[in-house]
Amino acid sequence: MLSQKLSIPKGTRDFDPETVTKRNYIIQSIKTIFEKYGFQPIETPSMENLSVLTGKYGEEGEQLIFKILNSGDFVKEISLSDFELGYKKITQSISEKALRYDLTVPFARYVVMHKNQIIFPFRRYQIQPVWRADRPQKGRYREFYQCDADVIGTESLICEAEIIWMINEAMEQLGIKNHSIKINNRKILSSIVERIGMPGKETDFCVAIDKLEKTGIDSVISELKSKGFTDLAIASLFPILEIKGTPAEKLVALKKQLEKSETGSKGILEIETVLQYVEAGSATISNLEFDLTLARGLHYYTGCIFEIKANDISIGSIGGGGRYDNLTGVFGEPGLSGVGISFGIDRIFDVMQELNLFPQQFKNFATLLICCMDKSSENFCLKLLYHLRKSGINSEMYPDIVKIKKQLEYADRKKIPYALIVGTDEIQSGLLTLKNMQTGVQLRLCESELVKKINDELSHQQI
Amino acid sequence: MLSQKLSIPKGTRDFDPETVTKRNYIIQSIKTIFEKYGFQPIETPSMENLSVLTGKYGEEGEQLIFKILNSGDFVKEISLSDFELGYKKITQSISEKALRYDLTVPFARYVVMHKNQIIFPFRRYQIQPVWRADRPQKGRYREFYQCDADVIGTESLICEAEIIWMINEAMEQLGIKNHSIKINNRKILSSIVERIGMPGKETDFCVAIDKLEKTGIDSVISELKSKGFTDLAIASLFPILEIKGTPAEKLVALKKQLEKSETGSKGILEIETVLQYVEAGSATISNLEFDLTLARGLHYYTGCIFEIKANDISIGSIGGGGRYDNLTGVFGEPGLSGVGISFGIDRIFDVMQELNLFPQQFKNFATLLICCMDKSSENFCLKLLYHLRKSGINSEMYPDIVKIKKQLEYADRKKIPYALIVGTDEIQSGLLTLKNMQTGVQLRLCESELVKKINDELSHQQI
Numbered sequence: 001m002l003s004q005k006l007s008i009p010k011g012t013r014d015f016d017p018e019t020v021t022k023r024n025y026i027i028q029s030i031k032t033i034f035e036k037y038g039f040q041p042i043e044t045p046s047m048e049n050l051s052v053l054t055g056k057y058g059e060e061g062e063q064l065i066f067k068i069l070n071s072g073d074f075v076k077e078i079s080l081s082d083f084e085l086g087y088k089k090i091t092q093s094i095s096e097k098a099l100r101y102d103l104t105v106p107f108a109r110y111v112v113m114h115k116n117q118i119i120f121p122f123r124r125y126q127i128q129p130v131w132r133a134d135r136p137q138k139g140r141y142r143e144f145y146q147c148d149a150d151v152i153g154t155e156s157l158i159c160e161a162e163i164i165w166m167i168n169e170a171m172e173q174l175g176i177k178n179h180s181i182k183i184n185n186r187k188i189l190s191s192i193v194e195r196i197g198m199p200g201k202e203t204d205f206c207v208a209i210d211k212l213e214k215t216g217i218d219s220v221i222s223e224l225k226s227k228g229f230t231d232l233a234i235a236s237l238f239p240i241l242e243i244k245g246t247p248a249e250k251l252v253a254l255k256k257q258l259e260k261s262e263t264g265s266k267g268i269l270e271i272e273t274v275l276q277y278v279e280a281g282s283a284t285i286s287n288l289e290f291d292l293t294l295a296r297g298l299h300y301y302t303g304c305i306f307e308i309k310a311n312d313i314s315i316g317s318i319g320g321g322g323r324y325d326n327l328t329g330v331f332g333e334p335g336l337s338g339v340g341i342s343f344g345i346d347r348i349f350d351v352m353q354e355l356n357l358f359p360q361q362f363k364n365f366a367t368l369l370i371c372c373m374d375k376s377s378e379n380f381c382l383k384l385l386y387h388l389r390k391s392g393i394n395s396e397m398y399p400d401i402v403k404i405k406k407q408l409e410y411a412d413r414k415k416i417p418y419a420l421i422v423g424t425d426e427i428q429s430g431l432l433t434l435k436n437m438q439t440g441v442q443l444r445l446c447e448s449e450l451v452k453k454i455n456d457e458l459s460h461q462q463i
Numbered sequence: 464m465l466s467q468k469l470s471i472p473k474g475t476r477d478f479d480p481e482t483v484t485k486r487n488y489i490i491q492s493i494k495t496i497f498e499k500y501g502f503q504p505i506e507t508p509s510m511e512n513l514s515v516l517t518g519k520y521g522e523e524g525e526q527l528i529f530k531i532l533n534s535g536d537f538v539k540e541i542s543l544s545d546f547e548l549g550y551k552k553i554t555q556s557i558s559e560k561a562l563r564y565d566l567t568v569p570f571a572r573y574v575v576m577h578k579n580q581i582i583f584p585f586r587r588y589q590i591q592p593v594w595r596a597d598r599p600q601k602g603r604y605r606e607f608y609q610c611d612a613d614v615i616g617t618e619s620l621i622c623e624a625e626i627i628w629m630i631n632e633a634m635e636q637l638g639i640k641n642h643s644i645k646i647n648n649r650k651i652l653s654s655i656v657e658r659i660g661m662p663g664k665e666t667d668f669c670v671a672i673d674k675l676e677k678t679g680i681d682s683v684i685s686e687l688k689s690k691g692f693t694d695l696a697i698a699s700l701f702p703i704l705e706i707k708g709t710p711a712e713k714l715v716a717l718k719k720q721l722e723k724s725e726t727g728s729k730g731i732l733e734i735e736t737v738l739q740y741v742e743a744g745s746a747t748i749s750n751l752e753f754d755l756t757l758a759r760g761l762h763y764y765t766g767c768i769f770e771i772k773a774n775d776i777s778i779g780s781i782g783g784g785g786r787y788d789n790l791t792g793v794f795g796e797p798g799l800s801g802v803g804i805s806f807g808i809d810r811i812f813d814v815m816q817e818l819n820l821f822p823q824q825f826k827n828f829a830t831l832l833i834c835c836m837d838k839s840s841e842n843f844c845l846k847l848l849y850h851l852r853k854s855g856i857n858s859e860m861y862p863d864i865v866k867i868k869k870q871l872e873y874a875d876r877k878k879i880p881y882a883l884i885v886g887t888d889e890i891q892s893g894l895l896t897l898k899n900m901q902t903g904v905q906l907r908l909c910e911s912e913l914v915k916k917i918n919d920e921l922s923h924q925q926i
Contacts, residue, residue, distance in 0.1 A: 017503030038859030396501030
């Protein structure tokens with residue numbers, strides 16, 4: 001196979017060292033925050049049995065699941081009559097496993113399978129790739145990471161408050177200062193649907209209203225109409241959606257609108273309690289918005305829902321989540337309430353890249369390159385190399401004896417901040433040449449000063 | 464679906480928080496060493512185009528590749544005449560992607576595809592899962608991690624020496640003190656095959672001799688016979704394999720045996736140079752063995768080969784690698800020499816588990832649980848919780864108001880080392896109760912002393 005024909009599957013990516021390092025920086029930052037909040041990591045297999053995944057993502061989602069061909073001679077399992085029934089029928093005969101589509105269903109499966117070992121309320125986080133056979137486009141991939149934290153087994157709204165703190169801390173840590181944390185409650189949305197005289201149409205309403213910011217009011221109205229919402233219903237929606245102000249002001253106005261609805265009052269109380277808990281711990285979180293148009297597409301939410309937006313970049317939400325009352329019911333374990341948050345690593349990456357928020361130097365890359373000038377200096381260089389690494393300085397030695405220009409170019413392209421030039425002359429004089437690759441400044445110093453010099457300079461530079 | 468029917472695909476695993484944490488401890492330790500040696504991370508997609516993977520793993524390996532069913536109506540692609548040609552023919556029509564089988568072939572593909580961006584010699588590491596449809600058994604899984612570091616684009620034997628240093632440092636870091644690092648050279652094995660009069664039979668020889676330790680000499684002899692090795696050839700093998708002593712002593716004896724072979728002499732010189740480089744940097748590595756029976760199964764090795772063994776546990780090798788002269792040739796890019804090492808995370812895990820080498824307390828788990836005793840203390844507890852986390856102490860608050868016994872049991876089962884008991888009485892007196900969950904000792908202290916107290920105690924305890 002010739003190199004020009006080489007490719008990777010569409011919608012997938014190779015990550016070079018700098019990109020991996022930046023992605024790991026995001027993942028590590030969020031992981032550290034999850035752990036600070038007492039969440040513990042689990043991992044589940046990339047493959048799940050198809051029976052675990054089917055029926056969980058709707059008709060559309062299900063088409064996007066990557067199925068794995070059974071090993072061995074799968075043809076024996078197909079009868080010709082299957083052909084008349086089409087490819088879906090045949091899939092059942094030749095595939096019994098698939099790549100996970102998200103982390104939520106595997107988590108529910110995990111909770112039910114291991115319920116006797118799990119300590120409830122179970123605070124778990126999970127950061128693993130998922131796969132979707134979606135049409136690839138900018139910012140949408142067929143393999144991407146999800147980064148989820150959930151508490152399952154308690155109805156306490158303290159968990160919602162903690163999620164808001166976590167989001168705030170993550171954004172602060174990553175430097176995404178101008179962001180909004182939106183909160184709403186599915187019970188409020190339900191009661192609005194009732195209030196405008198369209199009970200039972202909650203899902204259609206949420207799916208339509210969720211697109212308000214993206215597609216505009218006219219498009220939402222025509223979608224609602226197409227789903228059977230009357231003109232009167234739509235007209236009576238506006239006074240509610242147009243409520244403005246701080247979260248507290250909005251709550252006052254909304255209470256009047258929904259005072260007759262038990263569900264609505266419960267939703268409002270939940271939001272009030274969460275806001276009160278948030279403020280009990282920390283100062284007011286100024287970028288927290290109570291947004292009545294926030295709906296989140298997923299069907300399983302039943303209480304508070306969240307979404308995170310980076311305001312300087314038009315990229316949609318960079319994370320979201322909410323409370324669900326019955327995630328594990330589908331696996332025969334009803335009555336477990338939980339709440340979770342999911343960060344979108346790929347979008348956060350794009351935001352940080354565009355806003356130039358990544359550190360320029362990475363601790364995990366080499367700090368120093370030993371440029372060995374002649375064969376007879378190799379042993380000296382190797383001893384030095386071994387010593388530098390023992391002293392905690394990430395170091396390399398150029399492995400071949402080539403011209404200094406080539407070695408310095410290597411250091412430069414790999415963003416190694418220091419080069420140490422060592423040849424027979426240097427060894428005899430006892431003075432090695434340390435070159436700062438950024439400033440070009442060269443220093444002559446003896447071996448014993450080297451480690452201290454680098455550590456001193458680094459403490460001012462690296463992040 | 465009922466919970467009792469839930470399962471995961473055979474050969475795959477769910478990892479609970481403690482297991483994930485221990486596995487990450489291994490991965491993080493090795494990663495830190497890779498980075499200290501100037502290796503940089505890359506990541507490749509889980510899926511590769513089938514054309515990249517086929518023809519690389521031999522007939523047997525190829526059967527173990529997990530293929531992914533094409534999306535959409537794949538049946539349209541099958542003609543009935545395909546059926547007569549069997550499932551392999553049909554696979555070509557309905558699958559064009561597969562899960563990676565190892566990290567080596569994707570790495571070669573990566574190097575060729577990105578050769579214009581890569582800085583050679585390219586020092587990369589890659590730690591990702593791979594999938595094989597192997598028959599599952601103890602210690603063998605269908606999804607498992609590989610953890611590889613390679614330098615490609617130089618023939619310098621300094622890289623071999625660095626790999627030996629890295630292995631030694633990794634074993635030291637993980638606490639696997641009683642281990643052996645075995646080294647041999649494919650050129651020596653080639654010349655032995657020539658010497659005993661069986662030129663061209665190198666692969667058969669390596670495959671057979673590689674099993675010596677596992678299956679014993681009789682089994683190896685009968686395998687060699689079945690591959691056409693004469694009695695005379697086998698008899699003349701023994702004096703060579705029986706050479707004993709330190710690496711230096713063995714080299715002297717072997718030189719006599721292979722002095723007429725150019726390849727053999729080159730292999731011996733390579734080993735000598737590597738050993739000299741190893742010692743130039745560090746003191747002699749006492750557990751380095753020159754093992755003439757080490758062969759490594761893989762076909763692509765051409766120079767030095769390595770293997771790591773944990774001597775206290777009978778589990779096979781926990782890592783290995785070697786030099787290859789033409790990994791990328793198959794993708795149209797010949798002439799790139801490289802050398803690599805691969806650590807077996809799963810086996811290292813088993814060794815450490817069996818030898819009890821894991822730390823007992825993990826920094827990333829919660830350190831303290833706030834036990835809130837009554838509703839009216841919630842706000843106080845939340846403020847304290849927020850403050851503790853800001854001070855860098857991983858903390859949780861039990862989210863519901865339940866009996867203290869239940870809250871302490873939760874702390875105990877989650878191995879949280881401290882519980883802080885807070886109720887109306889405590890808040891009024893200003894003295895909170897801090898309980899050490901291991902010793903049972905309870906302390907009464909005021910809020911301002913809390914952070915200092917925990918930090919002081921932790922610095923003695925945690926790893």
